[in-house]
Amino acid sequence: MEVSRAVAAGADDGTSAIPLSEAEFIGRYRQWRDPVYRYLRARCPTDDDAADLTASAFERAWRARHTFRGPTDAYPGWIFGIARRLAVDAARRRRTAATSQVFWPLAPSMLDPADLVSAGEDVKRLAHRLADLSDLQREALALRFGGRLTATQIGAAIGKSEAATQKLLTRALARLKEAYRDDE
Amino acid sequence: MTSERLEQQLDRVYGATLSATLAQEVDARVFAAVTDPSVISRGSALGRVRRAVLLAVAAAMLVSVAAFGFELFTRILFLPGWQVAWQRSVEIGLEEPVDGGAVRLERGYADANQVVIGWSSTLDRAENLSGDGGIETLTDAAGGRYVISDGAGDEIVDGGTINILTFTPVDPLPAGDTTYTLSFLAGPAFTFTLPVVGGTTVSPNLEAVAGGFGLTLTEFRAAPSRVIGTLTLNTLADAPDGESWSPIVHLEHDGPGGVIGTGIRTRDDGTIEVFGVAGVDDASGHWTLTITELVGHDGGWPDNQQIRVDGPWVFEFDVP
Numbered sequence: 001m002e003v004s005r006a007v008a009a010g011a012d013d014g015t016s017a018i019p020l021s022e023a024e025f026i027g028r029y030r031q032w033r034d035p036v037y038r039y040l041r042a043r044c045p046t047d048d049d050a051a052d053l054t055a056s057a058f059e060r061a062w063r064a065r066h067t068f069r070g071p072t073d074a075y076p077g078w079i080f081g082i083a084r085r086l087a088v089d090a091a092r093r094r095r096t097a098a099t100s101q102v103f104w105p106l107a108p109s110m111l112d113p114a115d116l117v118s119a120g121e122d123v124k125r126l127a128h129r130l131a132d133l134s135d136l137q138r139e140a141l142a143l144r145f146g147g148r149l150t151a152t153q154i155g156a157a158i159g160k161s162e163a164a165t166q167k168l169l170t171r172a173l174a175r176l177k178e179a180y181r182d183d184e
Numbered sequence: 185m186t187s188e189r190l191e192q193q194l195d196r197v198y199g200a201t202l203s204a205t206l207a208q209e210v211d212a213r214v215f216a217a218v219t220d221p222s223v224i225s226r227g228s229a230l231g232r233v234r235r236a237v238l239l240a241v242a243a244a245m246l247v248s249v250a251a252f253g254f255e256l257f258t259r260i261l262f263l264p265g266w267q268v269a270w271q272r273s274v275e276i277g278l279e280e281p282v283d284g285g286a287v288r289l290e291r292g293y294a295d296a297n298q299v300v301i302g303w304s305s306t307l308d309r310a311e312n313l314s315g316d317g318g319i320e321t322l323t324d325a326a327g328g329r330y331v332i333s334d335g336a337g338d339e340i341v342d343g344g345t346i347n348i349l350t351f352t353p354v355d356p357l358p359a360g361d362t363t364y365t366l367s368f369l370a371g372p373a374f375t376f377t378l379p380v381v382g383g384t385t386v387s388p389n390l391e392a393v394a395g396g397f398g399l400t401l402t403e404f405r406a407a408p409s410r411v412i413g414t415l416t417l418n419t420l421a422d423a424p425d426g427e428s429w430s431p432i433v434h435l436e437h438d439g440p441g442g443v444i445g446t447g448i449r450t451r452d453d454g455t456i457e458v459f460g461v462a463g464v465d466d467a468s469g470h471w472t473l474t475i476t477e478l479v480g481h482d483g484g485w486p487d488n489q490q491i492r493v494d495g496p497w498v499f500e501f502d503v504p
Contacts, residue, residue, distance in 0.1 A: 023274055141194060141198070
């Protein structure tokens, strides 16, 4: 059975030369299901849409598992890359141009009901400010705060270096803070 | 606005929670894909090899014990926790000949609170394997102890049976691969490895007193397929005479689990095990365990009278 099968034929750089086994894949699915969903929830209009894409991402990952050759810490960038492409495709199907991606950070289900009253205004203001950011900046923030990814992992998902990603995040946060200052 | 405050707000904006219902749907789709032998990693040389192996295995099955379909077992997955376990199970795929047929361990799942094994046989009556005692035993390589807790089975129209067996570990199982041996008293023994999903264990040590009884919730273990609470019963001076007290239990979680159906079992050491027939992926949040009544009897014979003692005994605790 696959459970007891070790990752064989690993190269010296720690990469896996065989597809993820069933047990390995399931272990990573358990670890990353909710972060992938949180990221996709920021890219989809409803909970159902985000859950559907989450399942699709892991289904696609399972079918394409032979393409994963990285070390263990490369997995988040790989799976979020798949999720991101699915989100872009879904946005396109919703007749939204891929270059003008839509984010949906205001869905009530994203917040505890108790928070809605007290935090409603703050969140609405933050959403307006997010809309002023570039698509790529919003993408990086969704991966950082929804997917809980590091700058390195975000970079792997969006095809940028760690340094460039870090700069992207820093500028996005600085722009949000600046917008707050302008309001005050 | 400080950077810390801004990041807190972004955490909340992007902190969507996957509901239990949607999580089950996502799990079902993903695990169905993983366990579907027709879904093979496309394009790889290994995929082609595996495809050939699968065809060979399929051919072999025609003359060997039937490997029953993943979906077939859904007819006997009576508890929500079993359904979760089955969706997340891994293939075992071991079979042994027995007198008059063969037995096959199909799939298995293990978390901190439960080991669930699906097996099939070509025998008409699966209980033939259990001997007069009707007991299967499970042991692990580390000497862990298990109590058989539940089971279900069904006969297949064209011969054979499908069966679910569940075992409760005496001590919570740590996460990681564990090697088990399942022995049928009148049949074969199988050794296999399962990846154990961890769980969360807390020790509330809360006591509630009502109706002459003190109940203490000493331990609470949560895992994806089952939650288990351990209660000790202390009979006070003003308690009514009686014996074999069993609680009527209501369990609530303010997280995705919501209200969880419950059962009870009295252990050999006298403690009372309260278990949820469903589990939770994320145990964090506020839990409320309410015992509304204790039900016992007066020990009389032949007219045994039921005694009911009103509570409530309420235990509220938080799991970080």
